[in-house]
Amino acid sequence: MSTSALGPTLFDMASYQRGMTEASSERLSTVDEVMATYAITSSPVKRIVFLVLGLIFIVFAIIGIWVPGWPTVSWAVPAAFFFSMSSPRLFRWTLENRWFGSALFEYYATGKTVPKHAKYGIAGFIALSTLLSAYGVWAVSVRGDGVLLQPATWNGADPGFGPATVLAAGLLGIYFILIRVRTRTN
Numbered sequence: 001m002s003t004s005a006l007g008p009t010l011f012d013m014a015s016y017q018r019g020m021t022e023a024s025s026e027r028l029s030t031v032d033e034v035m036a037t038y039a040i041t042s043s044p045v046k047r048i049v050f051l052v053l054g055l056i057f058i059v060f061a062i063i064g065i066w067v068p069g070w071p072t073v074s075w076a077v078p079a080a081f082f083f084s085m086s087s088p089r090l091f092r093w094t095l096e097n098r099w100f101g102s103a104l105f106e107y108y109a110t111g112k113t114v115p116k117h118a119k120y121g122i123a124g125f126i127a128l129s130t131l132l133s134a135y136g137v138w139a140v141s142v143r144g145d146g147v148l149l150q151p152a153t154w155n156g157a158d159p160g161f162g163p164a165t166v167l168a169a170g171l172l173g174i175y176f177i178l179i180r181v182r183t184r185t186n
């Protein structure tokens with residue numbers, strides 16, 4: 001099925017990639033402009049896979065509306081991404097949703113950028129959760145029953161690969177949010 005048969009708001013992959021890589025100097029002002037820039041078509045199998053993934057993420061986002069401390073927009077962003085490649089109707093719904101739609105619309109309307117203060121906050125939370133997780137993995141799998149400041153007494157089965165993996169994943173996340181995600185200028 002050609003993209004022209006799907007409607008005027010869907011464009012090809014080149015248009016989507018252009019929206020991802022080129023820093024747009026002007027802000028998109030309507031949901032229709034965001035749809036025209038970011039909604040693309042996929043093969044039928046990919047559409048189903050992306051739709052299922054989007055639905056899983058949106059369920060987690062909806063849980064976050066009512067559960068204190070559970071993020072909402074953090075789950076809605078990947079849901080919108082998957083819906084942009086599978087369901088124009090659900091992509092539009094995520095952009096117009098009353099709980100997290102304004103944050104998603106700003107993200108897409110400004111060319112997939114994040115404010116500087118949000119990037120620092122996200123990186124800080126990633127760092128904190130990574131350190132706590134790495135410590136927990138280390139305490140269980142490396143230290144075992146040993147004493148904290150006496151490495152000779154550590155009797156865990158893991159020589160340190162578990163905590164190192166957690167730290168590497170955390171550093172990758174911090175790198176991605178601080179370097180790869182563009183900063184909103186205004």
